Amino acid sequence: MVRNVKVDVRNAINHGGVFYKIVNGSPVIEFQYVKNRKTQILHMPIYEFDELIDKSFAAAGAIILGLATFFNNHKNLFEVNLSEKLFIPFSLLALELSIPDARCRSISDIPNNKQINIDMYIKNTDRGYIHEMAIMVSLMVYDRYSDYDQYMIFFSNERLQSSWIRFTNTEVSQMLSDTENFDRVLKQVIDRGDSVVWSPSTEEMDLNEIKYFRFPNFKNETYSINHVEDASIEGRKRLKAHLYIGDIDTREEIIKNIRESIDWLKHLKNVPSPIFPVKNGKMEADSVYLNVYRKDTRKNKATIPSNKNFVCKVDYNIDGKTTLKHGGIGGKIWNQLSRETIDNLLIAWSSSRYRKITKKKIGRNDACSCGSGKKNKKSCLI
Incomplete structure (x- = not known):
């Protein structure tokens, strides 16, 4: 882990400046930082910076995997009340909601059980997929926390404006108990303006x-x-x-x-x-x-x-x-x-x-x- 830490790059990112430039016809990242009271400049090809990040992530991932394995093998050391509305139970639920093509980045709520907010990062920006994901997430969250008035799911992607869908408690309950059709519930959500799902940008760019x-x-x-x-x-x-x-x-x-x-x-x-x-x-x-x-x-x-x-x-x-x-x-x-x-x-x-x-x-x-x-x-x- 320590071998992959470049102090000068870290200082440039946190305290100096980072610029994208073309040098001798090739794209590079320019890092500006202060060392020994003098301004220094480091040019690094993009592929080299990507390798540096990959190595850092690999080392960090190994540490996280080791910690996760330890916690999994020693569950008796930890007691978490999953029904509590606190950071740790919310974080554990976020892990359950995450799959390879969609990641739950955070869960938060509004006091007095008014609304629970679920922030999802997605790779697939198809409108139909977003609707299906919203229904699935709302059902899973309701199964754990069934006393919120509203269930708000946010969706983000590099090529998508922030989108969201909000269900009422009654709607999620009806879908979960099969007393109401998914498509009918989704239509009434859209009709009342509780759904904003943008089309992704398809403009070609670097x-x-x-x-x-x-x-x-x-x-x-x-x-x-x-x-x-x-x-x-x-x-x-x-x-x-x-x-x-x-x-x-x-x-x-x-x-x-x-x-x-x-x-x-x-x-x-x-x-x-x-x-x-x-x-x-x-x-x-x-x-x-x-x-x-x-x-x-x-x-x-x-x-x-x-x-x-x-x-x-x-x-x-x-x-x-x-x-x-x-x-x-x-x-x-x-x-x-x-x-x-x-x-x-x-x-x-x-x-x-x-x-x-x-x-x-x-x-x-x-x-x-x-x-x-x-x-x-x-x-x-x-």
């Missing part, structure tokens, strides 16, 4: 690239950018990030840093989503959303006026038309921010002292300055 892809960070003497995320939709490439400007406190300098940050961010490549179609590639981003702070701290990330670390929210759109309502936050907080539009930037300042005051008054029927495209009386004036 799943290895998606698996190892990570956006880079940026830092210079003036500001830094991190926490870059993809928020793209089918017809629009959208990126969001955090910008840290330190002690800069003049409006002009802040806006200059915002513009430079957007120029860097909007040219970043994003990768496809494995579960639904999104606009992706090296083309310029249609939208960039920034949360601007002073310091990069673990806390103090709330986008509210009372947070002294928060400077502003920025909504950049290539066509000047925002796709976010109230900047993506609650309308009550949004209305507390001091907003202005500069070209194709909508900036919502935490303090009005940064906003440039103009003499022109926006009428009720004029276009709102937030860029929503609506009249002022139907947008921010509300």
Whole structure:
């Protein structure tokens, strides 16, 4: 086990950076970490990293198998009340629900026996299979815990949006006692909206690239950018990030840093989503959303006026038309921010002292300055 532990790789994963890159025409994983107070870079071919993971899993699997064998041979040392609604009984039931093509990842419940939740990972994403699996799981869980009002089964897969089916106690009881047909119960569940099962994505893509892809960070003497995320939709490439400007406190300098940050961010490549179609590639981003702070701290990330670390929210759109309502936050907080539009930037300042005051008054029927495209009386004036 110890032989297969690469400390440098572990440090890069936990504290440094991991990037998917093409080096000399071959895909590699780049690990960045600090050793002896110096930044180090390690390039590892994907097949070599996969072998490393496989060896680690094999060693861990051998240890788990040994422990499982010991526990199985010494059952008298352990007493577990399987009827209890605690972590260990739930975990043991999760093992019983797991088969080669479907794995129960967790079981939890809502107090007062309102609902039990079963989280299943599945390989087969066929809708009919999911329905059959939901019925089978609900029956097995009901056989152990028959006093919940509802039985909620979640399904996930790399190519499937989160799907779920929920049965009532009466429905599961009827199916178990054969007093009601499975198909009829399933139909009434679907008809009342207690079933959301998506079709899987079939778009061709490099799943290895998606698996190892990570956006880079940026830092210079003036500001830094991190926490870059993809928020793209089918017809629009959208990126969001955090910008840290330190002690800069003049409006002009802040806006200059915002513009430079957007120029860097909007040219970043994003990768496809494995579960639904999104606009992706090296083309310029249609939208960039920034949360601007002073310091990069673990806390103090709330986008509210009372947070002294928060400077502003920025909504950049290539066509000047925002796709976010109230900047993506609650309308009550949004209305507390001091907003202005500069070209194709909508900036919502935490303090009005940064906003440039103009003499022109926006009428009720004029276009709102937030860029929503609506009249002022139907947008921010509300």
